Amino acid sequence: MKKVLITGASGFIGSFLVEEALKRGYAVYAGIRSSSSRQYLQDSRIKFISLDFKNKSNLIKTLEEFNKEHNGSFDYIIHCAGVTKANNIQEFYDINYEYTKNFVEALIETKSNVQKFIQLSSLASYGPGNAETLELINHSQIPRPVSGYGKSKLMTEEYLNTLKDFPYIIFRPTTIYGPREKELFTVFKMVNSGFEFYIGSTPQHLSFIYIDDFVTLCFDALESNIKQRSYFVCDGKTYLSSEFNNHIKKALNKKTLKLTLPVSVVRGLAFTLEKTFGLFGKTPALNSERVREFECTNWTIYTEDLFQDFNFKPQYFLERGVKETADWYKKEKWL
């Protein structure tokens, strides 16, 4: 039985990756912290492992013990642990970049025979596409992240690109949505209460991918012969931000009041929320980093290589995915 380690297994994406790994018959190791929730990790086949990404010597010790006890290392790793919001930029660099570097160095130093390492980067690492031409963001674009989050993801990509023998695949997903997701959930909540918000008057061109399609893709990539490649990831379509809201309205059978807020107002709101949440050591979903990304109007991406190399056939486009997500939020009484 091949052993797969999924770091960040307690999170939105990680918990679905764990389920897919179980379905595909892997020996599944969920990388979590002692403080992590196990709400979606209840299957008795899941084995848990705690990795101290902050400390390379501790990581080496844990990996050596694992390799000895199991007569070999993990066969596959999907590195999902990371932060999408943080109290300060340093936190992004530490967790998304330094911790990943520590982890990969520890894998190399322990001569772990990992056959594939999937790194969850982000579209944010490249930054937005051209707002005038609306050309799809593609590999020939010079990366210009607009957020600390994006910069930290780019640094990690640049580090991995220096490793000539390490079997990585970098995925740069756009927004991933689906059941259990807590950030876009705020949009569902707003529509449910009768409001639809837009930032600035220029329509945003966006891309999305539904969680089920994303986890299928990750495992198809894991099981493929491809390595040392990077891909932008979405369902292959481009959408207007209004389409997302329209599908939510339809799914929830709601009418809404449309409100367009000037960017300056949203910036001010984000600043106030940050200060207020900061008092409790938390980061709000709407923060300055996010606003810098929301201000950009082209987040559409090139995916021909992705579709071709992994024979990727998404099963969910926005309407179906939003409906499934809304149904789940309702079933779980989130809405």
Ligand SMILES: NC(=O)c1ccc[n+]([C@@H]2O[C@H](COP(=O)([O-])OP(=O)(O)OC[C@H]3O[C@@H](n4cnc5c(N)ncnc54)[C@H](OP(=O)(O)O)[C@@H]3O)[C@@H](O)[C@H]2O)c1
């Ligand atoms: N969601 C998206 O739309 C999207 C798009 C592109 C890329 N990504 C990337 O995908 C990955 C997972 O995202 P997600 O949406 O699933 O986020 P999430 O729900 O917030 O999950 C993040 C996971 O990382 C773990 N983690 C955070 N800080 C850690 C630390 N210091 N040490 C060890 N583990 C830590 C969390 O553990 P705890 O539960 O203990 O906090 C959690 O399991 C991230 O790397 C993110 O950048 C996400």
